[in-house]
Amino acid sequence: xxxxxxxEYQAKRILLKDAYNGVHAESGMTPTIGDGxxxxxxxxxxxxxxxxxxxxxxxxxxxxxxxxxxWGKQGFSSFLIEPxxxxxxxxxxxxxFERVRDGIRVLHAKEGGIEIExxxxxxxxxxxxxxxxxxxVAEATGIPADFFDAVLNAFNEQYFAxxxxxxxxxxxxxxxxxxxxxxxxSAAQFFVNGWNTGDVVKSAAKHDxxxxxxxxxxxxxxxxxxxxxxxxxxxxxxLSGGGxxxxxxxxxELRGVGKEIGNYGEYSGGPTREETYxxxxxxxxxxxxxxxxxxxxxIAGGVANFTDVKATFxxxxxxxxxxxxxxxxxxxxxxxxxxxxxxxxxxxxxxAFLEEQKILGSVHGSDAVITSAVDDAIxxxx
Amino acid sequence: xxxxxxxxxxxxxxxxxxxxxQRILQSMLDFDFLSGKSEPSTLAIITGNRKAQKCFWGKxxxxxxxxxxxxxxxxxxxxxxxxxxxxxxxxxAYETAVQFFDAFPDALGGTIFAENVPEKHATxxxxxxxxxxxxxxxxxxxxxxxxxxxxxxxxxxxPAQIDEGMLTTExxxxxVSTSGGMTNELIHGVAQSxxxxxxxxxxxxxxxxxxxxxxxxAIVEADPGSKALAYFGELGGEDEYEIVELLxxxxxxxxxIAYIAGVIDExxxxxxxxxxxxxxxxxxxxxxxxxxxALRAAGAVAPDTFPEFLEAFKKTEGKDIxxxxxxxxxxxxxxxxxxxxREIIDFEHAPTYVEKGKLVPRKQSFTSQVLTALLGRAxxxxxTIAFADAVFSLLIDHGGAVSGAVNTMVTARAGKDMVxxxxxxxxxxxxxxxxxxxxxxxxxxxxxxxxxSAKEYVETETKAGRLILGIGHKKYRVGIPDPRVAALAQFAxxxxxxxxxxxxxxxxxxxxxxxxxxxxxxxxITAALFTDILIECEGFTETEVRELIDAEFFNALFVxxxxxxxxxxxxxxxxxxxxxxxxxxDLLFTRKQGE
Numbered sequence: 001x002x003x004x005x006x007x008e009y010q011a012k013r014i015l016l017k018d019a020y021n022g023v024h025a026e027s028g029m030t031p032t033i034g035d036g037x038x039x040x041x042x043x044x045x046x047x048x049x050x051x052x053x054x055x056x057x058x059x060x061x062x063x064x065x066x067x068x069x070x071w072g073k074q075g076f077s078s079f080l081i082e083p084x085x086x087x088x089x090x091x092x093x094x095x096x097f098e099r100v101r102d103g104i105r106v107l108h109a110k111e112g113g114i115e116i117e118x119x120x121x122x123x124x125x126x127x128x129x130x131x132x133x134x135x136x137v138a139e140a141t142g143i144p145a146d147f148f149d150a151v152l153n154a155f156n157e158q159y160f161a162x163x164x165x166x167x168x169x170x171x172x173x174x175x176x177x178x179x180x181x182x183x184x185x186s187a188a189q190f191f192v193n194g195w196n197t198g199d200v201v202k203s204a205a206k207h208d209x210x211x212x213x214x215x216x217x218x219x220x221x222x223x224x225x226x227x228x229x230x231x232x233x234x235x236x237x238x239l240s241g242g243g244x245x246x247x248x249x250x251x252x253e254l255r256g257v258g259k260e261i262g263n264y265g266e267y268s269g270g271p272t273r274e275e276t277y278x279x280x281x282x283x284x285x286x287x288x289x290x291x292x293x294x295x296x297x298x299i300a301g302g303v304a305n306f307t308d309v310k311a312t313f314x315x316x317x318x319x320x321x322x323x324x325x326x327x328x329x330x331x332x333x334x335x336x337x338x339x340x341x342x343x344x345x346x347x348x349x350x351x352a353f354l355e356e357q358k359i360l361g362s363v364h365g366s367d368a369v370i371t372s373a374v375d376d377a378i379x380x381x382x
Numbered sequence: 383x384x385x386x387x388x389x390x391x392x393x394x395x396x397x398x399x400x401x402x403x404q405r406i407l408q409s410m411l412d413f414d415f416l417s418g419k420s421e422p423s424t425l426a427i428i429t430g431n432r433k434a435q436k437c438f439w440g441k442x443x444x445x446x447x448x449x450x451x452x453x454x455x456x457x458x459x460x461x462x463x464x465x466x467x468x469x470x471x472x473x474x475a476y477e478t479a480v481q482f483f484d485a486f487p488d489a490l491g492g493t494i495f496a497e498n499v500p501e502k503h504a505t506x507x508x509x510x511x512x513x514x515x516x517x518x519x520x521x522x523x524x525x526x527x528x529x530x531x532x533x534x535x536x537x538x539x540x541p542a543q544i545d546e547g548m549l550t551t552e553x554x555x556x557x558v559s560t561s562g563g564m565t566n567e568l569i570h571g572v573a574q575s576x577x578x579x580x581x582x583x584x585x586x587x588x589x590x591x592x593x594x595x596x597x598x599x600a601i602v603e604a605d606p607g608s609k610a611l612a613y614f615g616e617l618g619g620e621d622e623y624e625i626v627e628l629l630x631x632x633x634x635x636x637x638x639i640a641y642i643a644g645v646i647d648e649x650x651x652x653x654x655x656x657x658x659x660x661x662x663x664x665x666x667x668x669x670x671x672x673x674x675x676a677l678r679a680a681g682a683v684a685p686d687t688f689p690e691f692l693e694a695f696k697k698t699e700g701k702d703i704x705x706x707x708x709x710x711x712x713x714x715x716x717x718x719x720x721x722x723x724r725e726i727i728d729f730e731h732a733p734t735y736v737e738k739g740k741l742v743p744r745k746q747s748f749t750s751q752v753l754t755a756l757l758g759r760a761x762x763x764x765x766t767i768a769f770a771d772a773v774f775s776l777l778i779d780h781g782g783a784v785s786g787a788v789n790t791m792v793t794a795r796a797g798k799d800m801v802x803x804x805x806x807x808x809x810x811x812x813x814x815x816x817x818x819x820x821x822x823x824x825x826x827x828x829x830x831x832x833x834x835s836a837k838e839y840v841e842t843e844t845k846a847g848r849l850i851l852g853i854g855h856k857k858y859r860v861g862i863p864d865p866r867v868a869a870l871a872q873f874a875x876x877x878x879x880x881x882x883x884x885x886x887x888x889x890x891x892x893x894x895x896x897x898x899x900x901x902x903x904x905x906x907i908t909a910a911l912f913t914d915i916l917i918e919c920e921g922f923t924e925t926e927v928r929e930l931i932d933a934e935f936f937n938a939l940f941v942x943x944x945x946x947x948x949x950x951x952x953x954x955x956x957x958x959x960x961x962x963x964x965x966x967x968d969l970l971f972t973r974k975q976g977e
Contacts, residue, residue, distance in 0.1 A: 002498065002501065002588075002589070003501075003589075099501050099502065099505060100505075101505060101508060101590055101594075102505070102508070102509070103505070129509075156502065159500055159501070159502050161501055185500050185501045185502065187472055187498040187499060187500045187501070188500035188501075188502065190473050191473075191500065221471075221497075223497070229650070240563070241561065241562075241563030241564070241567075242561055242563065242587055242616075243559065243560075243561025243562075243563050243564030243567075243614060243616060243643065244561075244563045244564055244567060246616055246617075246643035246644050246646065247564070247641075247643045247688050249646040250643050250644065250645050250646050250670075250688075251687070251688070252646065253645050253646040253648065253649050254645065254686070254687060258646060258648075258649030259649060261646075261649070264646075268562075268563060269497070301563065302563040302564055302566060302567035302570075303538065303543070303563075303566045303567050303569075303570045304538075304563060304566065305523045305535040305536060305537070305538055305539065305562055305563065305565075305566045306405060306406065306409075306523075306535040306538070306539045339567075339570065340538065340543070340566075341538065341539050341540040341543065342540065343542070344542075366546065366570055367574070369688065369689050369692060370567060370688060371687075371688050371689065
C-alpha cells in the first residue's frame, strides 16, 4: 500500500533532527538512559496507546525491562523511550497535516488529546497551497513559526502523506511534540533520505499465504494481493482486476454466501506465467487446507486490457497440475469467466485441462456476464 | 472554441510515447489502422538507445522514430503533437510528463500509465495541468474516443478486442471508471448492448488522479454524441458524491447509470482493503450501499446487481449502432521480421544497355546511382551529381606517402591478398586521416545553428580542448593552397546560399590567424559544400542531414574513392613484387630499455 506508517521514533528524528533525544529499543535490548523520569511506549503505529496501557509515564531506568517484557507478551517488539516533559495541560495542542488534492490540509485545535472526530467544533481547518499560506496558517494557529516551517519542510522533502502531533506542547515560545503519528508515501522511497523500508512499522503477524504473496508482490511490477478470510470456507477466488474482483465477491454476498468466502484478492497488471503460478499455488494450498466438504474455485475477472489470458492461465494450470489428485479428493470444481488478449486460446487451454483432470465446473468468456462463474460455483455448492 | 472531443474528431490526435511499451503501442496502431486512418496517430517515441521502433501498420511493418529527448523531436513532428502516452515507471512519470508538456505546450493531454507515482508528484501534476489539460492517471489505462483516438491500453490490446468493443465506431454511451479493468468491462458491456461507446476514460485507482471526475463529466456533458454515462465505482472515497452534487446542481444533465461495488464489505465485522487504493471504507457514508442510495436519490440509475446494470444500457436513448464487418482478421498471421532493410538496387527494371547492336546512351551515371543507393532516393539536381563526381575523382588517391596507402602497400608486400591489403588501408581511415568529413559536417551544421560567431565558436572549442575537424593540413598552408580545395570551392558559385560553407571559411579566417597551416582542408570543404547542396538542391531538412551524420554518411565520400586508390596501390605492388617490406634499421630511433 502506498501510505505506510513510519515509526514514531523515525518521524521525530526527521522533524527534530539532532535536537531529538528519544531512544529506540527492540525486545531484549536494555539501552542506558540515565537518571531522570521517562516515558516508555510501544512504537508500532498503535492507536489509543494510553487507553490500552501501552504507555508508561514517569518511569525510571530500572522500570524499563519489566514494561518491555510485559508488552512483549502481548506481541509488541518495538519501543520508544523519551525524557518526561513537565508541562501544564493548557499548553497542549492538537495539530495534523494531510496531503490532499490541492495542497496540505492542516487541522488544529487549542486543546490537545482530543478525539478529533467527536469534537469538530473545536477544530480549525486550513489549506496550505503555497509558501504564503504557510506563514498565514502559522500565525493563525499561534504555533511558533520556525517549528511550523520546519515541520512543513520535512513533510514535503520526506514525502509525508499524514502527520499528527497530539499533543503538541507549546511552552515558552517553543513547540515540542509529545506523541507523533506519521504516514509516508511508500512510492517515494527513491526520493527521500530520511527514512527507508526499515523505518516502516511492521504489521501484525499474517497468515503464511498472505506473507508469501506480499513477498512475491514486492518483486514484480504486476499487482498481486491476497487476504485470507475464512480458512474453512468453501468458495475460493483467483480473481483478476481490482474492480472486477469486488463485483464477483459482491455477487457471493448478494446470494447470501458471503461467509463461505475463503479468500479475497486479485492479480492484475500483466503478471508473467511464473508469477501467476506462484500466486495461484498459495490460493490452491489455502483451499486444500479448508475442511469444507465441497469446494469451488472461481477463476474470474473482467475483460482485461492487457493482461494475457493465455499466459496467466498457463501459470494457474501449472499450479493446479501439481495438486490434481488432492483437488479431486477434496470435491473441488473449477469455474471460469475471463476475457482479454488471447482469450480464446486461454479458455480453450483451460477447458481442456479441467476436463482431463475431471474438475471442470464451467468456462465462460467475455460474451458472458462477469458474475457467471461465481453464480455457477454457488449453484454447485448449494 | 472547439471542445476537446471536437478537436480530436477534427484530427488532433498526434501522440508521443514517453518510454516504450511495445504491446500497447501496437494496439494504438491497430486501432488507427482498423479505424481507416491513412497514417498512425503515434508520431514518435521518447526512449534511449535506438532511432526507430518497428511496428505493424496493418500487415506491413513500419518504423516509428525514436528520440532520446523531447527537444530532439524535429519541428515538423513537434507541430502535430497533441497527446502523451506516458509508460515510464512511477519514479520517472512526473519528470517525463513535465518534460513533455514543456516541449509541447499545445498538447491537449495524455495518460500516465504507471502505478506507484508518489502522491506529491501527482498533486504537483494536478497543480500544473489539472485545469488546462486532460491528463488521465496515474495508474490509468487510458483515454478512448472511438474511431479517433486511443491513448494507452484502454479497450484492450489485441485486434480482436478492438472489434468486440466496437472501438472503431462512434457510439452513444460515455464510460468512466477509476478501475482500468472495469473500464474495459464496461466498454465491452456497452458494445454488447448495441449502443457503443462515445468516449471512455479510466481515471485510475490512485488517491490523486489528475483528471478529476468533475472534469471528465464536464466533457461528457458538452459532447452531443454522449447520450448517457456508464459509471463503475467502488466502496471507499467520495467520488460518487461528486456525481450526486453535479446532478443536483444540474451541471450534469444526462442519464447516469452507475454500479457501485463493495457490498461484500458488509459480510465482515471489520473493514477490509478491497481492490484499489481508494477502496477502503474510512467513514460510514463511503459504503457501497449508501453511495448507491445517494445516487438514486439524485436521479441516477444505480442497480443492486451487475446484470441489471448491464441491462440498463439498452434503455438509453442513443441509436443502436451496427458494428462494421469484422476487420481484425485482416491483421491475423502477422509475423515480425528480425531485420529490416530497403531495396538498394531495383533489379525488376534492369536497364537495356545494348539495342540493335548499338549502345543505348546512358541515362544515369555511376555517381548518380551510387548517390541513389546511399541516400535512398535519386538525386534531383545535376549540381549534386557533379559535386559528388568531383569529390569521388579528387579523392581517389593522394600519393603513396599517406598512411592508408602505406599500410596497403606494406600488406601487399607481405604477400597478403587484395581484400586483406585493402582492409589494412581502410582501417587506417579515422579522425587524423580521411575520416574527418563526417565530424566536419557536424561542426558546420551545429556551428551555423548555434548563433555563435566563428570567433566565439573557435574559442569555445579550444577551451574545451577539442580540435575542429576539417581544419588543418600537414603539407598545405596559407600561400600553398590545396589544389583540391580550390577546385571544389568553385561549386559554391552554383548555390543561392551556402551558410555552412561560409561558416567554414569564417572559421578558417580565425584559425589561419593563429597558424598558417590551419586552413580549410579537403575533408572540411567537402563536408561544408555537400551539406549545403543536400539542403538547397535536394531539399533535405537539417534533421535529415543530422540523421545522415549520425549514420556516418559523409565518411563514405572518402571511403568509396579511396578504396579505388588503395586497390591501385595493391595491384601495382603485386605487379612489381619487390618482396617483403622492412624498415631499414637506421630509419628507426630505438631507445634503450628503461630509458
